[in-house]
Amino acid sequence: MWRKGLESDLIYASGLPPDAPERHKILLECGNEFYNLFETHHTPDDIHQAIRAYRADLESILSNSDRIACLNNLGNTLTFRFRFTNLMGDISEAISCQQLAVELSPEGHDDLHVFLANLGHSFRLRFILNQDLHDISASISSLQKAVELSPKERHEMCSSLASLGSSLRLRFERSGDITDISAAISAQQEAVNITPQRHRDRPQWLNNLGNSLLLRFTHSGDITDISEAISAQQWAVGLTPEVNSNTSKWLSNLATSLELRFVYRGDPADISESILAARKSVASTDTEDLEYTTRLSILGIALMRRFDFTKQAEDVEEAVGFFRKVVEMTAVGILGNIDFPDRLNNLGNALSSLFESNRDSSTLSESINFLRRAVALSPQDHPKLAAYLGNLGNSISKSDKTLPENISLGIT
Numbered sequence: 001m002w003r004k005g006l007e008s009d010l011i012y013a014s015g016l017p018p019d020a021p022e023r024h025k026i027l028l029e030c031g032n033e034f035y036n037l038f039e040t041h042h043t044p045d046d047i048h049q050a051i052r053a054y055r056a057d058l059e060s061i062l063s064n065s066d067r068i069a070c071l072n073n074l075g076n077t078l079t080f081r082f083r084f085t086n087l088m089g090d091i092s093e094a095i096s097c098q099q100l101a102v103e104l105s106p107e108g109h110d111d112l113h114v115f116l117a118n119l120g121h122s123f124r125l126r127f128i129l130n131q132d133l134h135d136i137s138a139s140i141s142s143l144q145k146a147v148e149l150s151p152k153e154r155h156e157m158c159s160s161l162a163s164l165g166s167s168l169r170l171r172f173e174r175s176g177d178i179t180d181i182s183a184a185i186s187a188q189q190e191a192v193n194i195t196p197q198r199h200r201d202r203p204q205w206l207n208n209l210g211n212s213l214l215l216r217f218t219h220s221g222d223i224t225d226i227s228e229a230i231s232a233q234q235w236a237v238g239l240t241p242e243v244n245s246n247t248s249k250w251l252s253n254l255a256t257s258l259e260l261r262f263v264y265r266g267d268p269a270d271i272s273e274s275i276l277a278a279r280k281s282v283a284s285t286d287t288e289d290l291e292y293t294t295r296l297s298i299l300g301i302a303l304m305r306r307f308d309f310t311k312q313a314e315d316v317e318e319a320v321g322f323f324r325k326v327v328e329m330t331a332v333g334i335l336g337n338i339d340f341p342d343r344l345n346n347l348g349n350a351l352s353s354l355f356e357s358n359r360d361s362s363t364l365s366e367s368i369n370f371l372r373r374a375v376a377l378s379p380q381d382h383p384k385l386a387a388y389l390g391n392l393g394n395s396i397s398k399s400d401k402t403l404p405e406n407i408s409l410g411i412t
Contacts, residue, residue, distance in 0.1 A: 003037070003046075006030050010049065014056045024066060027057035028073075035077055047081050064104060071101040072115055079122050091126045098122055102142075113149035116142045117160045124167045133174060139167040147187075152194070155201075161191035162205050169212050181216045188212055192232075206236035207250050214257050226261045233257055237277075242284070251281035252295045259302045271309065274302045293326045294339075297346060300326070304350055313357045320354055323347035327370070344374035345388050352395045367395045 013026035031053035038046035054074035062070065075097035082090040098119040105112045120142035127135035143164040150157040168184035171177070188209040195202045213229035216222070233254040240247050258274035261267070278299035285292045300322040307315035323346045330340050348371035355364040371392040378385045 006033055007049065010053050010056070018059055019061045024057060024060045024062060027053050027060065028070070031057065031073060031077070035073075035080075038080075044084070047077065047084075050077050051081065068101050068104050068109075068115075071097045071104070072111075072118065075101065075122065076118055079118070079125065082125060086129065088126075088129060091122060091129065095119065095122045095126065113146045113151075113156060113160065116146035116149065117156065117163060120146060120160075120167065121163055124163070124170065127167075127170065131174065133171070136167055136171045136174065140164065140171065143167055155195075155199070158191045158195045158199075158201065158205070161187045161194075162201075162208060165191065165208060165212065169215065172215070176219075178216075178219065181212060181219070185209065185212045185216065203236040203239045203246065203250065206232045206239070207246075207253060210236065210257065211253060214253075214260070217260070221264075223261075223264060226257060226264070230254065230257045230261065248281045248284040248295065249291070251277045251284070252291070252298055255281060255298050255302060259298075259305055262305060266309070268306075268309065271302060271306045275299065275306065278302050293329050293343075296322050296326050297343065300346060300350065304353065307353060311357075313354075316350060316354045316357060320347070320350045323350050341374045341378045341382070341388065342384065344370045344377070345384070345391060348374060348395065349391055352391070352398065355398060364395065364398060368392065368399075371395055 009026055010030045013023050013030065016023040031050045034046045034050035034053060037043065038050065051074065054070060054077060057070050058067070058074065075094045078090045078094035078097065082094065098115060101115045102112065102119055105115060109115075120139045123135045123139035123142060126132070127139060143160055146160040147157065147164060150160050165184040165188035168180045168187065172180035172184065188205060191205045192202065192209055195205055210229040210232035213225045213232065217225035217229065233250060236250045237247065237254055240250055255274045255278035258270045258277065262270035262274060278295065281295045282292070282299050285295050300319040303315045303319040303322070306312070307319065323343065326343050327340075327347050330343050348367045348369075351363050351367035351370065355367060371388065374388045375385070375392055378388060382388075
């Protein structure tokens with residue numbers, strides 16, 4: 001009944017003359033109510049109707065302040081819909097609306113920093129879709145201005161700093177300019193520093209900071225970065241209730257960082273903590289979640305790291321079981337096959353290591369079969385193809401007289 005009433009009001013107001021006094025008020029209320037309904041129920045028609053209302057409102061004769069607000073509303077709603085549709089038309093229209101809202105805002109406008117932050121966020125989303133460096137640079141420029149204009153005592157400053165850090169990190173991943181990742185870390189660190197201890201967004205800011213520090217470590221090799229990444233990620237986990245949907249993600253990131261530090265330092269405590277965090281991450285992830293197999297893979301990799309160090313058969317046996325499950329789930333199309341060669345390679349390597357413990361020729365045969373599939377499914381320009389071929393050759397070299405002599409690499 002409520003939706004029907006709103007739809008009737010929307011049709012009525014849209015038919016009024018542009019200068020009708022009640023037109024703007026009704027259309028604004030319809031847009032806001034449909035937007036709120038979508039946030040609550042996620043019914044696609046609600047967000048379509050919200051956009052329809054805001055678009056109709058733009059055709060009204062409005063004051064400059066009302067037009068700015070309407071453009072911002074429409075832009076934000078289109079950006080919100082883009083998260084579900086991934087349509088270039090939605091995000092491009094959103095950017096056009098948000099740019100106009102910024103252009104129409106006089107110097108000193110109370111919400112100009114908010115409009116700039118929204119515009120920077122939308123540019124970043126379009127960059128993720130089209131990988132156009134102009135978009136990510138425009139995102140950074142808008143967010144830098146938003147930070148400059150944001151009142152330091154308000155949450156908008158923290159949010160803009162965190163968003164700026166995310167955009168700088170994305171540009172670093174594309175361009176490789178180390179100054180971008182360093183600037184990202186500075187912005188994210190400041191966001192953490194000025195966010196109240198118990199604020200709901202603090203764990204997110206800490207996790208983002210940890211991820212950026214980890215990324216810089218992979219390029220610089222500075223052990224300080226990985227240690228600071230782990231501290232930030234541990235803090236994020238500690239501030240997040242176990243029932244929170246983000247807990248498994250934070251734990252997975254922490255497990256990856258601890259595993260990487262173990263590789264560099266060789267401290268057994270790191271790999272044990274990595275395995276513990278990975279186990280908790282998997283346990284708190286639904287098996288139908290798109291990230292489940294990724295988190296299971298992270299656990300398997302950590303177990304293999306410990307096996308390489310301790311040679312305890314239980315670790316490699318458990319890792320094989322996890323990798324086998326990952327391959328089975330990926331093969332039936334739950335996640336598609338983008339990561340399939342890498343997952344086949346993980347399983348093949350784990351089986352090769354298991355063979356060293358059990359000396360069972362069937363284990364080595366399985367290893368070679370999975371590694372051959374990883375190679376066969378990888379295009380010639382695949383960045384990991386050389387590694388896959390090396391792993392396959394290593395498994396075959398172990399066969400000696402255990403396996404038939406006619407096993408080949410399977411490359412044509």
